[in-house]
Amino acid sequence: MSGGDWRLSEMANGMERSRILTIAASVRTMISEGHDVAPFTVGDFSPEHFSVPGELITGIIEAVSEGETNYPPAAGLPELRESLSEWMKHRYELDVGPDGIIVGSGARPVLYSSFRLFLEPGDGLAHGVPAWNNHYYVHLNNAVDIPIPGTPESRFLPTAHEIADRIKDIRVLILNSPLNPTGTCFTSDELSDICDVIITENNERKRQGRKPVMLVYDQVYSTMTAENITHVHPVQVCSEMFDYTITLDAISKSLTGTGLRLGWMALPPSLAPPVIALIGHMGAWPARPIQKAAAKLYAQPELLEKFFKQLDVRIEERMDILEERLSRLSIYGVSYVKPEGGIYLATRFDLFDQLGFITNEEIREWLLVSSGVAIVPFQAFGLIEETGWFRISVGAVGVDDIIAAMDRLESALKIAFGHEPRA
Ligand SMILES: Cc1ncc(COP(=O)(O)O)c(C=O)c1O
Incomplete structure (x- = not known):
């Protein structure tokens, strides 16, 4: 039966796919097409950077x-x-x-x-x-x-x-x-x-x-x-x-x-x-x-604790670079909340007045296209207000990927704003 009258249950009719996974799938497609994109989107770990015990x-x-x-x-x-x-x-x-x-x-x-x-x-x-x-x-x-x-x-x-x-x-x-x-x-x-x-x-x-x-x-x-x-x-x-x-x-x-x-x-x-x-x-x-x-x-437990310690070091290494690079971009309306655990960092791109964006989705697309920075808007986590908040995940990126992505981001912001960040 194609295009038939199935009369799905209310539950099935209201089912939505995970917005995060949808964004992540589109980012994977861009990467497979050869675009330079840092996948800060998924709450996953690439085995290339993080292996299991x-x-x-x-x-x-x-x-x-x-x-x-x-x-x-x-x-x-x-x-x-x-x-x-x-x-x-x-x-x-x-x-x-x-x-x-x-x-x-x-x-x-x-x-x-x-x-x-x-x-x-x-x-x-x-x-x-x-x-x-x-x-x-x-x-x-x-x-x-x-x-x-x-x-x-x-x-x-x-x-x-x-x-x-x-x-x-x-x-x-x-x-x-x-x-x-x-x-x-x-x-x-x-x-x-x-x-x-x-x-x-x-x-x-x-x-x-x-x-x-x-x-x-x-x-x-x-x-x-x-x-x-x-x-x-x-x-x-x-x-x-x-x-x-x-x-x-x-x-x-x-x-x-x-x-x-x-x-x-x-x-x-x-x-x-x-x-x-x-x-x-x-x-x-x-x-x-x-x-x-x-x-x-x-x-x-001693084996586990050893594994957790070395994992924390590698997460912290990535967070330190991100924090340092995002702090440099505060002149462009970029801010973040200091990460305390897990693999995520909350960052804000307040580009509404200066660059004329109206929604987080517009900012997300601009970051992706201009800088290859792929991140997830807080709308995927239930936030209604368009306030410029996004999630950055470090599970699928290496230190070099972060540095390259932040370089691209800094250049794109510099061009968009028409000036250099202050030292
Ligand atoms: C807060 C939180 N709880 C639960 C899960 C689900 O974990 P699992 O992959 O083990 O089903 C996730 C996955 O991203 C998560 O972020």
Whole structure:
């Protein structure tokens, strides 16, 4: 039936493709056509610049050659759940035990499952803006969207004050730190203030026999932090949050293995059975060989810490160059928020008055065509206002690519503005 009358479901009719992936695909096409473009777009790692730990590769090959090719259990291999639960305890003081760990093929299936656990149609799903992909999950769950806007002053993180204003309407709050797209992290105080708001509300709801606010804490970039920045987990700053927190993590970013598809959820163990069933029905479990390999690696925290340290050095190297080069462009209306973790930097190109642009999309196109600088506007992260904010990702670029791209950008701005930057 071509062009037929399928009458798709409301859910299917409202489905949108990821805007980030669409931009990234067009950038890949430009690169394949020979254009000089620095791909600052994807939240991915090019294996040319960032390789996964050797032990993981050896472990996968060994597992395949030993015949580990059949179905894994839906919740994950017991040895993997055991080593991940020890890891979460060791690194984040979060003790859910092996029964409180459920693995999935990346963070996405466990993220989806955590929403499905609690949200009824019409329930409030609150999230910061800008933030990664929440608007798609609002749609998938038929939830009511509760955007909590961040500001450059709050390093684009949602604040306790803003959350308190909407807390009565919230069933699930998702927080992400370090934040995609800004690379900023909650401090202990900021997170503790938010936890206080949740606990106060939940104590009140308990008295009234109402459903509590649940926190989904997405910490897939938690092992990547800048110097002097410490990642904090809600239970570390407020032990009462244990019952209300679902933690999401993955090797996609921390071990730079986005294509290996292993993520997990840590939650109070009594909540696990429906999630295990859902992951099983979706068939969204990670392949058995990656589970075998990760079980071995996560049982060796010292090896992991060594890997994370060298990764931080290479991310910082790239961020330092970016910061230095973007600072030089402040005369042209360029600014940025200091990155604290993850692989992203939030930068602003305030080219509206001087160069006559009206939308972020116009600025994005100009940067791409004039300088081969491919970046993602905050509109892809739910921001409505056309304020010139963009995400730069350093996962798929080398130091030389950044320098060359910044040289091209500086020249293009100089020509467009008709003058040299001040020293
Ligand atoms: C904040 C955040 N959470 C979750 C994910 C999804 O991770 P995965 O690739 O493991 O599904 C991403 C991916 O970009 C992300 O940025």
